[in-house]
Amino acid sequence: MNYDPKEIIKYTALLEELETSQKLINLGFGEIQNLSLNNSFHFLPFQLLSQGFERFMKSYICLAFENINGRYPDFNYLKNLGHNLESLLEEILNNYFYKFDRPQYLEDETFLKQNQELKELLFIISEFGKKSRYYNFDLITESKQKPLNTKELWNKFENKYLFKDEKLLNKLFSNETEHEVFYKLNSIIIIIFEKFISALSRQFIFDCLGGKAKQMSVSSFFDFGMLYEKDFGNKDYRKMTTRYNQAPRKVHKRTLVDELERKLNPNFKSKKILKSDYDGDWPFYADEVVIECRNQHWCVITIEGHDYALNGSAKGRYKLENPQDGGMVMMDKNFSAFIDLARKL
Incomplete structure (x- = not known):
């Protein structure tokens, strides 16, 4: 590691960004799992994930760029990447995703490039982060460029699963089983996002992006990088959220x-x-x-x-x-x- 004071400052700043993005993503997943018939506050998980995903991918790009060029990217390069999550992922896949002839890496690459549900969900979260968080104000002020209603898009995504599963749909009409519907729909989304983050995190922990990235992953994305097919959807992220921790447990x-x-x-x-x-x-x-x-x-x-x-x-x-x-x-x-x-x- 270069011990030039400026480089140490940059290293520390990147480490902080990765740790921040990891916390935002964990909390965002927890707030998705908190969504229910009694809690439709989508704004919070959208806000957490739009920030978390963007910071994570930009940190990834900075470390990959430095590993190749021996220096971090300049201000204009990062600024020109913008805030579009799909574009950030495309930049990673085109320039900074390292491939090995091993089944897991091939699965990761195929998922990141071809999974349409991931693209759909990233589009929703990206649109929220860019414009839709002010959707109501745009309606109030009669803005000429009205953003998309991301909550509506999210509901449409969920309904694709709900209406093709008659057994799941029927559970919605019973007080005894309605909670199972939300657990299932939330879990489908969490699994897609876990696969997305774990595929990129494996690039950190298996030294694809250089020694600095591997060091930084220990305190941030190591656990995500060790998630595999049998692990997806099992973790209860709610325990990290204030809403869950402050709710009285009736046991x-x-x-x-x-x-x-x-x-x-x-x-x-x-x-x-x-x-x-x-x-x-x-x-x-x-x-x-x-x-x-x-x-x-x-x-x-x-x-x-x-x-x-x-x-x-x-x-x-x-x-x-x-x-x-x-x-x-x-x-x-x-x-x-x-x-x-x-x-x-």
Whole structure:
């Protein structure tokens, strides 16, 4: 590393940009996962991701440029790149994406170049960052150049999935299952964005962009670079957001009285289920759970010593969170099979 004071300042500034973009992206993903029937505040995740993606890709370009030319790009080069996320990605793919004859790199390149859903979502986020964040003011002031309604575009993207999946659509009309619709739609979008960020992050951590980029990735994008197909959609980013952390968690810590009732009450039927014994896609972070059906009606699940509501009836009676709202279920997983198992008890 060059120890010229100016170079140290530039290095530190780039490191700060990468760390900032990583935090913005994580928070943006968390706010996407927070979207629900009761929270349609799309402005926040759009704002976080438009800033996070732009800063990340511009940092990528600066480091790749320096690795090739021995110096960072000048002001005009970076300014001329603009704020269009699709154009920034195209600049990376055309000039700074290093290819190896290995399946993962080929998959990454194919996804970044050809995935139409990624292009559609980047367009929405990009349009918001450039113009649409002032959409309402443009309407109020009768601006001649009205921007696109990015929230409307986002809803259209989601509806493509919703209306081609009749089973998912039907869940929207039940208080017991409506939350599953939002988890599924949000998860589809998170997976696309995770693939996008992880493909670019692998260029950092596997030394494609030089030693400086590899060093910087340790404190920022290393975890993204280590995401592979089996990992996409599993992380609960909500835990980083203020909205999630400040919401009261409606869970019940079990007591000795609860355990005695589970054993002695003939109307309480329960069963322990281990991940190792389960024949299906295990949805929980914990490796074992206990399902319980009370009076043939109220279905509850115990995870790590706390009770959660499996069905809407139990949620209403006991004022409990379902396990997904409580952060106990992987975000891309469905736990409805455990409701059926509990009812069969």
